[in-house]
Amino acid sequence: MTRRAPHAGNVAAMKIRAAVLEEFGAPLVVQEVDLAGPRAGEVLVRLHACGVCHTDMYTASGVDPSGYAPTVLGHEGAGVVEALGEGVTSLAVGDHVVTLFSPQCRECVHCLSDKTNICLKIREQQGRGYLPDGTTRLSKDGEPIRHFMGTSTFAEATVMPEIALAKIDPEAPLDRACLFACGLSTGLGAAMNTAKVEEGSFVVVFGAGMVGLGAVAGARLMGAERIVCVDLSEDRLALATGQGATDTFVGGPDAVERVLELTDGFGADYTFEATGNVKVMAQAVEAARMGWGLCTVTGVAGKGETLDVIPRWLITGRRIAGSSFGGVKGRDQVPRFVQRYMDGDIDVDAFLSHRISLDEVNKGFELMHDQDGIRSVIELS
């Protein structure tokens, strides 16, 4: 090995440009901040691309009661490993990585189970905006800036725990690989891990945003025979057709009735909810087939909202499953998804609607607010 792996002691703090949420409800402020070198178990990543997601906008709005500021937002990052903290063994300088807001320590009781992907290792500190040792690497004028979702990828570089980075094929373009950091993997995983869609089955996906389109693609990869996608936008429904939907229709109060018409009155083998709207969630449960229909809920509802389910739907054999990050164990599975994209099985290009600079991050929020396209990607280097 000619390349030397630098360790925490010899990686000096650096100045980076980052989009900081200073005040809820106000635009992000792109500015220079300090980023300290990686400590034990941490990795410095030079970011190349980052998707702009609803979760970032939701947090910036201040509506999320668990939000905090100041923080560097962003969680759909992809980049190249630049330095390693002490004890990091699974990554090397130069590796290409996708950031994981949902880590995989491979040691905790959840990681050792194949029933869940919700790693327990760093949950508490991450939820409060700190790296696992309870401190931040980000600061400005000596004042700490918290890490968002353990990722903070609206920045030129970030320091993250080793267990929250998925090493991917270095040939994969990073501006598309970053989309596997969140919604796309969530949708693919919901169909492939959580529901485990069976070959020949009848599938309905409610919502054709990034997650819903991922679920359409996942259902197709699992060999579903019919994939119906329901959304309010004809443009997004056209994208669903591109991902393998066999039927599409515009959603509304009659959505369940329309699914029943398409299934001889029985309902679908698998339904997916990817809107976050609790009324649509109820439709997705009701549209699942009596006897064995499984409804997988991926959308995040507003705080305090509840899902209204008639118990008879369940007694007659329908089931409901929740899916966080599609049940994807990130370090194991994200690289495999990226490989399937490289193999031509998943059309990722169709999701990338706008390329913007870090300085245009607030424009990314506006585009999302106006529902213009599926994903804006910030090009960082």
Ligand code: CU
């Ligand atoms: Cu996201």
Ligand code: ZN
């Ligand atoms: Zn774990």
